[in-house]
Amino acid sequence: MKILIINGSPRKKNTWAMVKRAKSILGEAEFEEVQLMKEKIPMCNGCFKCIMESEENCPHHDQINTILEKLRNADGLIIASPVYAMNVTALLKNFFDHTAYLYHRPEFFEKKALVFVSTAGAGQNDVAKYIDENLRHWGFNKVYKAAIACGGKEHLETKEIDKASEKFKKDIESNKLHSPKFMDILFYNVWRAMALTEDPIKADAEYWKSTDLVSHDFAPVVKLNPIKKIFAKIMFFIFKRVMK
Numbered sequence: 001m002k003i004l005i006i007n008g009s010p011r012k013k014n015t016w017a018m019v020k021r022a023k024s025i026l027g028e029a030e031f032e033e034v035q036l037m038k039e040k041i042p043m044c045n046g047c048f049k050c051i052m053e054s055e056e057n058c059p060h061h062d063q064i065n066t067i068l069e070k071l072r073n074a075d076g077l078i079i080a081s082p083v084y085a086m087n088v089t090a091l092l093k094n095f096f097d098h099t100a101y102l103y104h105r106p107e108f109f110e111k112k113a114l115v116f117v118s119t120a121g122a123g124q125n126d127v128a129k130y131i132d133e134n135l136r137h138w139g140f141n142k143v144y145k146a147a148i149a150c151g152g153k154e155h156l157e158t159k160e161i162d163k164a165s166e167k168f169k170k171d172i173e174s175n176k177l178h179s180p181k182f183m184d185i186l187f188y189n190v191w192r193a194m195a196l197t198e199d200p201i202k203a204d205a206e207y208w209k210s211t212d213l214v215s216h217d218f219a220p221v222v223k224l225n226p227i228k229k230i231f232a233k234i235m236f237f238i239f240k241r242v243m244k
């Protein structure tokens, strides 16, 4: 089992302790670490090139794609951030900004993630939810979360970390993909319909057509039950009309 770890904390302390605990539970897995602090990724300059033209035209493409390539080759992702001013760290937010084009062109339909958030006292659940949402927009199949407040505590509370890590491990070992949530189906069909408008974003149209995702209610590796299929078809029909 290959696990990519992306650490959004500038240091290896409270949040890293959660990652370390998960590593001990995941046992024999092979881990690769990306310490965002060391990557020195310049700030996203808002040029829109990734979204409108191609992610390859991002001035920081090599750095971003190197990390995404590691993710493509991994069975699962552990992603961690402390709460900074009630959000993820700027390091992780900057990474997410550079990957915003993935909202338009989701690709990680077979990936599962384990999210760790630590905080002094507040914001941990909202921040974990934010990371979860971001990954789902990338196409992620399943996201497990553990979010803890460690202010004033000497010892790490391990119950939530252990539970999430064990579920994550079992899930990856099962090789099964989960049925998507209705919101995931809805967003998939928003971008799918957008790629088919008369004047689409060219990079989106090219991606959806070249992958043939455009012909499917949802990524074909993931099975939909009849109700979700009907829901996907209705959503696609509505969004196509709205965008016209």
Ligand SMILES: Cc1cc2nc3c(=O)[nH]c(=O)nc-3n(C[C@H](O)[C@H](O)[C@H](O)COP(=O)(O)O)c2cc1C
Residues within 6 Å of the ligand: 009, 010, 011, 012, 013, 014, 015, 016, 081, 082, 083, 084, 085, 086, 087, 118, 119, 120, 121, 122, 123, 150
């Ligand atoms: C710049 C900064 C901003 C922070 N903002 C918050 C916050 O909004 N709410 C909170 O409860 N803790 C906040 N904290 C505390 C950290 O979230 C907490 O100590 C966390 O466990 C640190 O993780 P680390 O050891 O991985 O850096 C902040 C800490 C720093 C350095």
